Amino acid sequence: MNKPENTTGKTTALIITAMSAFLTPLSLATVNVALPSIGKEFSMDAISLSWVAMAYIVAAAIFLVPVGRLADIYGMKRIFLIGTCVFTLSSFFMGITNTALMLIIFRVIQGIGAAMLFGTGVAILSHVFPLEERGRVLGINVAAVYLGLSFGPFIGGILTQHLGWRSTFFLNVPLGIMIIITTMWKLKGEWADSRGEKFDLIGSFIYSAMIFAVMYGFSHLTTISGIVIIVAGFAGAAFFVYWEGRTTAPVLDMELFKSNRAFVLSNIAALINYSATFAVGFLLSLYLQYIRGLSPQAAGFVLVSQPIVMAVFSPIAGKISDRVEPRIVASTGMALSALGLFLFVFITDTTPLWFIIMSLVILGFGFAFFSSPNVNAIMSSVERRFYGIASSVLSTMRLLGQTLSMSIVMLLFLLCMGKVEILPANYPCFLKSVRIAFIFFGTLSTMGIFASLSRGNLHHDTQIKNLKR
Numbered sequence: 001m002n003k004p005e006n007t008t009g010k011t012t013a014l015i016i017t018a019m020s021a022f023l024t025p026l027s028l029a030t031v032n033v034a035l036p037s038i039g040k041e042f043s044m045d046a047i048s049l050s051w052v053a054m055a056y057i058v059a060a061a062i063f064l065v066p067v068g069r070l071a072d073i074y075g076m077k078r079i080f081l082i083g084t085c086v087f088t089l090s091s092f093f094m095g096i097t098n099t100a101l102m103l104i105i106f107r108v109i110q111g112i113g114a115a116m117l118f119g120t121g122v123a124i125l126s127h128v129f130p131l132e133e134r135g136r137v138l139g140i141n142v143a144a145v146y147l148g149l150s151f152g153p154f155i156g157g158i159l160t161q162h163l164g165w166r167s168t169f170f171l172n173v174p175l176g177i178m179i180i181i182t183t184m185w186k187l188k189g190e191w192a193d194s195r196g197e198k199f200d201l202i203g204s205f206i207y208s209a210m211i212f213a214v215m216y217g218f219s220h221l222t223t224i225s226g227i228v229i230i231v232a233g234f235a236g237a238a239f240f241v242y243w244e245g246r247t248t249a250p251v252l253d254m255e256l257f258k259s260n261r262a263f264v265l266s267n268i269a270a271l272i273n274y275s276a277t278f279a280v281g282f283l284l285s286l287y288l289q290y291i292r293g294l295s296p297q298a299a300g301f302v303l304v305s306q307p308i309v310m311a312v313f314s315p316i317a318g319k320i321s322d323r324v325e326p327r328i329v330a331s332t333g334m335a336l337s338a339l340g341l342f343l344f345v346f347i348t349d350t351t352p353l354w355f356i357i358m359s360l361v362i363l364g365f366g367f368a369f370f371s372s373p374n375v376n377a378i379m380s381s382v383e384r385r386f387y388g389i390a391s392s393v394l395s396t397m398r399l400l401g402q403t404l405s406m407s408i409v410m411l412l413f414l415l416c417m418g419k420v421e422i423l424p425a426n427y428p429c430f431l432k433s434v435r436i437a438f439i440f441f442g443t444l445s446t447m448g449i450f451a452s453l454s455r456g457n458l459h460h461d462t463q464i465k466n467l468k469r
Contacts, residue, residue, distance in 0.1 A: 029152020059111025068392025083116020139318020157300025274401025
């Protein structure tokens with residue numbers, strides 16, 4: 001393993017990982033604004049349209065843990081580079097596709113590339129920066145994510161309105177090429193603390209099949225086949241735990257979950273938080289363009305208020321978590337998120353835009369004060385050799401939460417509207433499903449406060465672990 005001194009420096013690592021952290025959410029946010037235009041061109045119903053957003057998330061979740069293990073064995077930088085190449089190429093092909101099916105297929109490939117980025121970026125930073133600087137640096141990385149989310153609706157709205165929805169995918173190409181060149185040119189050295197260990201191919205296959213079954217089943221909850229697939233997924237999870245306990249080189253070491261309370265509860269808190277918040281952008285994008293008649297550009301201006309707050313305050317929250325217990329900071333953020341979500345329960349076809357923006361700002365504060373302290377807590381609770389897996393598990397919780405969030409929305413669409421296009425005749429049913437979604441999400445976020453508070457005093461526990469290492 002090369003030490004940080006042998007790389008081109010901490011700043012270079014921070015810039016490169018921040019660039020990738022900006023790119024992946026930028027792709028998500030620009031597509032959210034472009035969804036109505038994509039739906040019109042391909043005559044897609046609301047459920048099929050949801051899969052344009054979900055295919056990326058599902059694919060990333062399926063491959064995240066195996067990719068994290070590969071990064072620990074073969075090197076963070078190598079997997080990071082491959083992931084950037086896959087992400088960039090798939091973005092180009094999505095821009096030239098002429099069928100909805102091919103668009104979703106390339107969206108899946110893009111998700112695989114994103115998994116390689118999700119599983120390595122935070123891990124690289126955790127290798128390069130010492131514990132006392134980690135909260136601030138991870139806060140900057142989280143801020144880059146939110147900058148991507150901030151610019152996404154704004155840029156996506158302008159591009160969709162003036163150049164068409166395909167331009168939102170082409171946008172990723174020059175950014176991806178820039179990251180590839182900078183990484184190859186500036187980022188020297190490699191990090192592979194598990195070099196030489198075996199890769200658990202069978203465990204990886206079981207894990208991927210289990211994650212797919214659970215996520216796909218949740219998206220078909222209203223059917224008997226969906227319930228059967230979910231049950232099969234949980235059965236696969238039980239078998240996965242059994243297999244990982246018997247193999248000599250597990251893809252996911254179960255000891256992380258058996259003896260690390262902070263790691264487990266911090267990941268549960270992340271799962272709950274993303275389950276409660278991810279679908280907000282999707283719902284409001286549809287609401288603003290269908291119900292309120294806003295253009296994609298105008299809708300982007302409204303939606304940008306939340307991630308701007310996240311981008312500004314995430315580094316501050318991360319720095320605070322270097323001094324104050326992360327569970328206190330993160331729990332406060334979760335409470336603010338719950339407040340912002342409950343405010344959207346009162347949304348109607350005449351709700352003032354200032355009320356929507358105010359609610360998004362509150363939600364943005366909540367997410368900023370939850371996310372970076374929670375990431376700091378997770379990465380500080382494990383040994384260096386587990387950084388790749390820990391980063392991947394965290395990203396998996398995020399993607400599982402995002403999928404669950406979208407699955408809840410799709411379930412409500414099915415129950416309230418059926419599998420139909422969002423037309424004026426269906427607007428009342430659409431609004432009803434939106435309000436029910438926010439009641440559920442607000443309640444879920446409230447439950448997450450207790451999971452966040454229960455993780456323990458991480459600064460004290462981490463100091464003891466460091467003395468033992």
